[in-house]
Every structure is written in C-alpha cells, then in structure tokens.
Amino acid sequence: MIIKITQKYFYAILLFIYCVSAAYVNAQQFNATVDRTTVGQFDRFQVYFTFEGGDVNGLSNFRAPSFNGFRILSGPNQSSSMQIINGKVSGSITFSYIVQPSAIGDFTIAxxxxxxxxxxxxxxxxxITVVKGTPQQQKENDGGYSREELGKNVFIVAEANKYRALLGEQITVTYKLYTKLNISSPQISKLPSYEGFWAExxxxxxxxxxxxxxxxxxxxxIAKIKQVALFPSKTGTLSVTPFELNVPVIVKKKRTGNDVFDEFFNDSFFGKTETVDFQARSNIIKVEVDPLPSNAPASFNGAVGDFNFKAEIDRKDVVTNESITLRLSISGSGNLKLLKVPEPQLPxxxxxxEPxxxxxxxxxxxxxxxxxxxxxxxxxxxxxxxxPPVEFTYFNPSSRRYITLKSPAFNINVRQGIAGNESASPGFAREDIKLLSEDIRFIKTSNFDLERKQELTLIKPWFWISVIAPFFGLIGIVVFKRRHDRLSGNIQLMRYQKAEKAARKRLVIAKRALDxxxxxxxxSExxxxxxxxxxxxxxxxKSEFTIDTALEKLINQKVETSLVERxxxxxxKCEYARFAPEGETSAVAPDFYDESVKVIIELDSSLDARRKK
Incomplete structure (x- = not known):
C-alpha cells in the first residue's frame, strides 16, 4: 500500500515538471513571417524574424539566412516591444529585411x-513564389527605390471617426504615419486646411x-502624428486638404560597380546606408454635413453637444449704485469656443x-x-x-433633440443708497465778528486821504474756462460715442483695432509658460x-482660418516678402514643436519668443502704415 502511494506521488511530480518545462519552452518562440508569399519579379517585400517570450534581454547572436535568390535592400532593422498583462511581463524583438527577387521561380528562405x-x-x-512582372517605371537613384515604391512603404493616412455629421457636431480626424523603412525626424511641409470647420x-x-x-x-x-477635432460651421460636402510631411528615409546604399571591395563593404554588417527625402502626403477627407432640425427654440444660439448650465448672483440685498455679479456657467462637451453668450433680461x-x-x-x-x-x-x-430666468438651449447629437436649461428667477431687494452732499441748512454764514467797540464810528469831516479805486474786473479767467470747457468736453463725448457706435456696428473694424492688444495678452501667457x-x-499660446x-x-x-489663407492676404496687402516668410x-515651428522632442525645442524657446514678438510688432506697423495710405 505504501509503495502504491509513493508511486502515485512520483508520477504526479514528474507530470508537474513536464508541464512547467513545456510552458517554459512554449513561452519562448522564434518565428519567421513575410508580408506575402507570392511576389512579382521586381517587387519589394519584407521578411520578419520575431522572438517572443517573457524575457528578451538575454537574446544574442542572431544569424540571418543566406537569402539565396534575393537581393537585400535594407536590413537587418531591429525593433522591440514590451507589455505587461495582469502583472506578467512579455516582450518581443523583431529583425526585419526588405528584399527583392533576383530571378523567377520558387525559392526558400532558409x-x-x-x-x-x-x-x-x-x-x-x-x-516564396516569384512570378513574372514588369519593370518599375521612372526609376530614380534613391537607393534602388522609385518614388512609387517609397510611397508604398512610407505614407500618411487620415482617418475620421465619422464621415457624416450634423452642423456643429464634433468630428475627430487622426493622422497616422505608416512605414516599413527606417526614417529620421519628419518635418512639416504643409498643414491641412480646415475650410468650413472650426478646428481644435x-x-x-x-x-x-x-x-x-x-x-x-x-x-x-505605425505612429499617430496629429489629431484634431473639427466642428462644421456650414452644411454640405466639406473637404479636409492633405497633411504633408518631408520624411527622411534611411535606405541601403545602392552598389555603384562590380568592384570586389564595394561588394564586401555593401554587406549588411557594415550598414552602408544613405538618407533620401520623401514627401509623404495624406489622403483628402470628405465629410457630409447635415443641417440641424428646424424646430429650434428661440433661445438656441448654435450650441451643439452635451452641456450643463447654471446661473447665480453674489448678492440679493443691495443699495442703489452697488454692483451685483451675475455668473453664467456652461460646462460639458462640444463646441464650447463657438458658444454665444446668453443675454439676461434685466428689469x-x-x-x-460688457461681460x-x-x-x-x-x-x-x-x-x-x-x-x-x-x-x-x-x-x-x-x-x-x-x-427673469436665463435660458440656454443646445442640440444633443446623441438624442437628436433640442434641450433647454433654465435658471431660477432672482429676486433682489434694492434699498435707497445714501444721497450726495445735501445743500447747507438756511441760516447765517460763519463770519469773523469783532466786538472791539468799533461797531459805531464817528463821522469824519476833514483830512480825507482818498484814492481812486481800481475798476473791478467782473469777468475772471476762470469764467471763460468754465464756459469753454464744457463745449470741448461735449465734442469729445460726441466723437467717442460715434467711434464706439462705429466699432460696435462693425465687428471686423473692432477686431482690427484690438488685434495687437489681444496678441499682447497671449504673449504674456506664453512668457509665463516659458519661465x-x-x-x-x-x-501652444x-x-x-x-x-x-x-x-x-x-x-x-476662426472657422475659415488657415496659415496659407493668412499668408496670401498678407501678400495681397503688399507686406514685405521677407516678413511674410518669417x-x-x-x-x-510652433506646429512642429507639438510633437518634436522636448529637448529639441526648449533650448531655442527664448530666442524664438523674442523673434515672434518682433515679427508681430513689425507686422502691426506694416499693416497700419498701409491702411493709412
């Protein structure tokens, strides 16, 4: 009986050791894959050798196959990834090659x-099966790659989360960079234009x-390089123009002759490469924008999203001429920057x-x-x-209906304040009284010492000042009122007058961030x-602004070309700094700030000078 129990435990231990060993062996995998198994005679394709396991740090001595029947264009290119799931760490290391067949037929990558x-x-x-193909046209000396082939291996894809939306509804556009090749830091060539949208x-x-x-x-x-939220400001079919990047592509340098030393140093071990500039361009996005339902309440001012609304006052018992603050608070998701301010009705x-x-x-x-x-x-x-209650109405795209939020009415007790200085009470004015037995004097009959008294000047200088000053003051008030009315009736003129002041406030915020x-x-600021x-x-x-539109208007107003280029x-530079490494942009930030301030000042002087002509 004891022998049977011992044998039972012995077999259980063996089974446990076998399972642990099998799990360890299965945890480490080394696989070879290709992006396609049938290729054309002149096609490029990629080969991947991927090692996966719980610990990839001890990986060493990678030995590639001979690639008989193929020409290596790039590789080995190494990439790695690491992930943690439920506390367990796993990772992978991939060695990739870009190769091209050198003949037609069936081949085996060892x-x-x-x-x-x-x-x-x-x-x-x-x-791998290599079938007959036609030579690629318009070959360029870009490391053995044509522009068409580079376009298949490095490109930008623009994706929208929806291609049909309502007026004012958020559309999120994401730009992703796809590459099979090694690349360096891309530079922006042209930003997309969001005509008909407000962009954030x-x-x-x-x-x-x-x-x-x-x-x-x-x-x-794949890398996400840009994401933008768009809010349509008009209906119909709207387009987002392409986003363009100049991408430096690192490719294996093409052999220039049959020299044995060139053949030797062209080996992948030495990594003889060159950088080729390639212009990557995203696709155009078209969005159908539908109008909002026609049954909008009178208090609707274009708000689209999901919002909360609250109104409150800081005091309900005041005296005349004492100020009260009425605060309106709108929170939620949607086109917040485009919201029009609700107008309270006052008794x-x-x-x-002005709010x-x-x-x-x-x-x-x-x-x-x-x-x-x-x-x-x-x-x-x-x-x-x-x-009276203040109303705020918005359209909710999820429920497809208008929602009106209303504040309570505010009752205010206004007491009469203290009046200004009242007129003095009737009575005698204060005088110096001399009671030195001089209240009655004797009449003098001789020895008069009289002098002719000068004529009194009835009209003093201050009189003329008091007469003329109100006249000039009235003229000043009329001029100010007319200017104010002109600016209020001409929003564009008012924005023109206040442009430099608004820019200065933004620059102060930017300087604080820089400090x-x-x-x-x-x-960003x-x-x-x-x-x-x-x-x-x-x-x-704001919804129609693009840097290209602004530059075109500056040129039309005959601003100097050098200033437009600056x-x-x-x-x-501001757009590039959004996804450039922080160390690359922080070092030049102070000089860049000074240059930006100088450009805005020179631009303001140039535009004002041309407006006066």
Whole structure:
C-alpha cells in the first residue's frame, strides 16, 4: 500500500515538471513571417524574424539566412516591444529585411537562429513564389527605390471617426504615419486646411511613438502624428486638404560597380546606408454635413453637444449704485469656443456692462471644458426687483433633440443708497465778528486821504474756462460715442483695432509658460497669439482660418516678402514643436519668443502704415 502511494506521488511530480518545462519552452518562440508569399519579379517585400517570450534581454547572436535568390535592400532593422498583462511581463524583438527577387521561380528562405539563455532557437523555412512582372517605371537613384515604391512603404493616412455629421457636431480626424523603412525626424511641409470647420488641436502630441500593426493585410510600424477635432460651421460636402510631411528615409546604399571591395563593404554588417527625402502626403477627407432640425427654440444660439448650465448672483440685498455679479456657467462637451453668450433680461432701472468670459478647455479625444460669463449689473433705482430666468438651449447629437436649461428667477431687494452732499441748512454764514467797540464810528469831516479805486474786473479767467470747457468736453463725448457706435456696428473694424492688444495678452501667457519651462503650453499660446492676431487683423473667421489663407492676404496687402516668410517659419515651428522632442525645442524657446514678438510688432506697423495710405 505504501509503495502504491509513493508511486502515485512520483508520477504526479514528474507530470508537474513536464508541464512547467513545456510552458517554459512554449513561452519562448522564434518565428519567421513575410508580408506575402507570392511576389512579382521586381517587387519589394519584407521578411520578419520575431522572438517572443517573457524575457528578451538575454537574446544574442542572431544569424540571418543566406537569402539565396534575393537581393537585400535594407536590413537587418531591429525593433522591440514590451507589455505587461495582469502583472506578467512579455516582450518581443523583431529583425526585419526588405528584399527583392533576383530571378523567377520558387525559392526558400532558409531558417534563421538566435541564442537565448543558453538555448538556440530556429525558425521554420519560408517558401516564396516569384512570378513574372514588369519593370518599375521612372526609376530614380534613391537607393534602388522609385518614388512609387517609397510611397508604398512610407505614407500618411487620415482617418475620421465619422464621415457624416450634423452642423456643429464634433468630428475627430487622426493622422497616422505608416512605414516599413527606417526614417529620421519628419518635418512639416504643409498643414491641412480646415475650410468650413472650426478646428481644435487634440493633445498636442509631444513625441512620435511607433507600434507594430497591420494595414490592408501588410505589417507596418505605425505612429499617430496629429489629431484634431473639427466642428462644421456650414452644411454640405466639406473637404479636409492633405497633411504633408518631408520624411527622411534611411535606405541601403545602392552598389555603384562590380568592384570586389564595394561588394564586401555593401554587406549588411557594415550598414552602408544613405538618407533620401520623401514627401509623404495624406489622403483628402470628405465629410457630409447635415443641417440641424428646424424646430429650434428661440433661445438656441448654435450650441451643439452635451452641456450643463447654471446661473447665480453674489448678492440679493443691495443699495442703489452697488454692483451685483451675475455668473453664467456652461460646462460639458462640444463646441464650447463657438458658444454665444446668453443675454439676461434685466428689469427697468438696472444697468449692465460688457461681460467678462473665462474659458477652460480640455483638449482630449472629446473637446470639453467650462465657459464662465460674469455680468456686472448696477441697480439705479430702489424697490423689489426681479431678474427673469436665463435660458440656454443646445442640440444633443446623441438624442437628436433640442434641450433647454433654465435658471431660477432672482429676486433682489434694492434699498435707497445714501444721497450726495445735501445743500447747507438756511441760516447765517460763519463770519469773523469783532466786538472791539468799533461797531459805531464817528463821522469824519476833514483830512480825507482818498484814492481812486481800481475798476473791478467782473469777468475772471476762470469764467471763460468754465464756459469753454464744457463745449470741448461735449465734442469729445460726441466723437467717442460715434467711434464706439462705429466699432460696435462693425465687428471686423473692432477686431482690427484690438488685434495687437489681444496678441499682447497671449504673449504674456506664453512668457509665463516659458519661465516655468512648460514648452508645450508655451508653443501652444505662442501660436494662438500669432494666429489670433492674423485672424483679427486680416478679418478672417476662426472657422475659415488657415496659415496659407493668412499668408496670401498678407501678400495681397503688399507686406514685405521677407516678413511674410518669417511669419510662415514661426507658424511651422510652433506646429512642429507639438510633437518634436522636448529637448529639441526648449533650448531655442527664448530666442524664438523674442523673434515672434518682433515679427508681430513689425507686422502691426506694416499693416497700419498701409491702411493709412
């Protein structure tokens, strides 16, 4: 009986050791894959050798196959990835090659091998069928690649989360860079144009991070390079123009002769490469924008999204001429920057001043945040007053209906304030009284010592000043009132007059971010200052603004070409800094700030001078 129990435990231990060993062996895998097994005679394709396991740090001595029947164009290119799932760490290392067949027929890519933790792992051979093809046209000396072939291996794809939307509804466009080749830091060639949209940058992205993924059945390294939230401002078919990048592609240098030394040093071990500039261009996105339903309430002012609304006052018991703050708060997700401020209706005897607006925008995947509007109200007459409820209506795209939010009515007790200085009480004025027995004097009959008294000047200088000053004051008031009415009736003129002041405020915020070494917000505020100035000064609507449109208007207004080029460079630098490495942009930030301030000042002087002519 004891022997049977011992044998039972012995077999259980053996089974446990076998399972653990099998799990360890299965955890480490070394596989060979290709993006396609049937290729044309002149086609390029990629071969991947991927090692996967819980620990890839001990990987060494990778030995590639001979690639008989193929010509190596690039490789080995190494990439790695690491992930943690439920506390378990796993990773992979991939060695990739770009090859081209040298003949027609059936070929086999032999096994590759690699060492890991004292063990040698081998891949399975891969069979490739090479069929007859036509030579590629328009070959260029770009390391053996034509422009067409580079376009198949390096490109940008623009994707929208929806291609049909309602007026004012958010559409998120994402730009991704796909590559099979090694590339260096891309530079922006041309930004997309969002005509008919109000655009809000999502992120912004600070660095380009590549991940392995599939696109149309082929394996690529993929990185998200730009994301933007668009809010349509008009209906119909709207287009987003392509986003263009200049991508430096690192390719294996093409052999120039039959020299044996050239053959030797062209081996992949020495990595003889060259960099080729390639212009990557995204696709055009077309979006169908439908109008909102026609049954909109009277209080609807174009808000689209999902919002909350609250109104409150800071006091309900005041005296005349004492100010009250009415605060309207709108929060939620949607086109917050395009929201029109609700107008409260005030009772008779109340005076209202221009509102102060504060915006806190969260630029995540869905644009959200809060908009606070403060009205300063001054009651001029006493009594029990009531501010009627304030209504805010928005359209919710999810429920497809208009929603009206209403604040409560505010009852205010206005007491009569203290009046100004009252007139003095009737009575005698204060005088110096002398009672030195001089109240009665004797009449003098001789020895008169009289002098002729000078004539009194009845009209003093201050009299003329008091007469003329109100006249000039009235003229000044009339001129100011006419100018104010002219600006109020001409929004574009008012924006033109206040453009430089608004830009200066933005530059102050950018300088604070720079002092805190917050380069992301620094470049964001700097671009907002420049773009906002150009919008106001050139009369461009925010939803229709593009840097190309602004530059074209500057040229039409005969601004110096050198100044226009400096504006373009600043705009491109701000956009590039959104996803460039932080160290690359922070070092030049102070000089870049000074240059931006100088450009805005020179631009303002140039535009004002031409307007006066």
């Amino acid at each position: 096994e590759a091998s690699v060492n890991h933790s004292g063990n040698t792992y081998h891949t399975q051979p891969v069979k 940058e999502v992120g912004p992205l600070q660095n380009i991070n590549f991940e392995i993924g599939m696109y149309k059945g082929e394996r690529f390294r 008779t005897g109340f005076e209202k001043y 102060k607006t504060v915006e806190n925008i969260n630029r995540g995947a869905v644009i959200s945040g809060q908009k606070i509007i403060d009205y300063l109200i001054v009651p001029r007459t006493a009594g029990q007053k009531e501010i 805190k070494n917050d380069t992301v917000n620094f470049y 700097l671009s907002s200052a420049l773009f906002g100035y150009l919008e106001d000064k050139l009369g461009i609507q 504006v373009k460079r600043i705009a491109e």
